[in-house]
Amino acid sequence: MIKQPRYLKKGDKVAIVCPAKKLPKSIASGIAILESWGLEVIKGETVSAAYHQFAGDDTLRATDIQGFLDDPEIRAIIAGRGGYGTIRIIDELDFTLFDEDPKWIVGFSDITVLLSHVYAALNTQSIHAQMPYT
Template identity: 35%
Template sequence: MNAVKPYRLQQGDKVGVIAPASPPNQENLERGIAYLEDLGLRVKVGKNVSRINGYLAGLDQERLDDLHEMFQDPEVKAVICACGGYGTGRIAEQIDYELIKCNPKIFWGYSDITFLHTAIRQKTGLITFHGPMLGSDIGKSDTHSLSKEGFKQLFEPSAFVYTDQVSPLETLVEGEASGELVGGNLSLLVSTLGTNFEIDTKSKLLLIEDINEEPRSVDRMLNQLYMAGKLKDANGILVGDFCNCIAKRDLTLALDEVIAYYVKLANKPALKGFLMGHCNPNISIPLGVPAKLNTLENRLIVDSGIV
C-alpha cells in the first residue's frame, strides 16, 4: 500500500484531542492543551475525553465516536491522543478505515496507541507520529523541552537525524539498513499477532520500547516476535527506552542481556539507546516513512512525515 503523508499544520489550524485508551489526568491534559494553543493552534476536545469506565476512557463506542468525529471534521487537521494505558485494541475492528483513508490527517501518540499506528498504517497507508502525549507527558511540570519541540516537525517538512548528540547509542549488531520505520510499544506489537492487524516487518526498520515489564516478560515477548518471524523479517532494529523494566525476583537475567540475545539472534543491524518511549525526553518520529540506520556512524535518518 502506498504511503500517504498528511498535510503540515499552519498557525490557526484546529487540532482534535481524543482519549482512545485510558482516561488522562485532566489537570495535565489542560496544561498539554495550553501548550498546543501556545503553538498557535486551536483545540477541539473530544466529547468523551473526560469519561471514565474503569481503566478505559469511556465505553468502546464513545472512544470510537470521538476518533471518527475528528477524522470526519474537515476543520480538524490533526488528531492528538491525550494518553495511552489500555483500550485501543478493543476498538480496532470497529474503526472505519475508509473514513480515515478519505480524510488523511496527522495522527499522534505512542504506548497503547501503537495498536492504532499499526492498524491505521496497514489499512490506509497513512503515515502517523510516535510521540509524547498531552496528559501523560506534555502537561507534566518536568517535561523535557525536547519532548515538546517534537511537535514543531508538524509545521515544516524536514528529515530528522538522530546521533550520539541526542543520546548515547550502542551497537548491538553492526551494519547499515534502510526501510520503512514501523513499530512502537513491544507489548502492543505482540498483541497484534494472529489478528487482522498483525505487524508487518518485512524489509522494515523495527522500533521497540516498553514500560513496567520484567526482563522475563520482555524475553517472552521478544521470543514470540522472533518465532513469528518478525525480527528476522526486519531489515534493522531500533531499541528504544525500556522504562522501569526491572526484575521483581532474585533469579533473573539482565534486561540488556535479554534484548541483546534476541537482536543478535535476528542478526540484523541494530542500535540501542534511542530516547523513544516512556522516557523524558521522549523524541518523536513519524512511522511509515523511509529511514536509514548506520551503526558505523551511530546515526538514524528519518524522512519527513508531512507535506
C-alpha cells in the first residue's frame, strides 16, 4: 500500500528549498499564503543562494534538502522553483529517515525527479503542485 504523509495542520513547520535553479525574485507572496494557512515557514539556505544558474552549488543544495528530509519537525518540503539541477543531487540524498516518517514533498517541473523517487523507490505520495515562485 502506498504511504501517505500526515495531513498538514495549523502550526506545522514546512520548509522551502531550491534544489534546482536560483530564485530571480522574492517569494514573499508565496510564503504569505502558506503562513495565512497557519503553517510555520522555514527557509532553507538555498532560498537566497546563487551559484551560476543554480541555488547554490551541488553540495549546498543537497545538504539543504537533506537537513529537512531528516528533521522530524518539518512536515513538508516545498520547492521554491524548478528549472534544472535536482537530477545532479538526487543520488547524494539519503531517504532513510524520510522513509521512517514521510513528509510531503511539493513541486513540479525539475522537482518531478524528487516526486518520482519518493514514489518509485519509497512507495510514498507527494504533491505535484505550484511552487512559491510560480
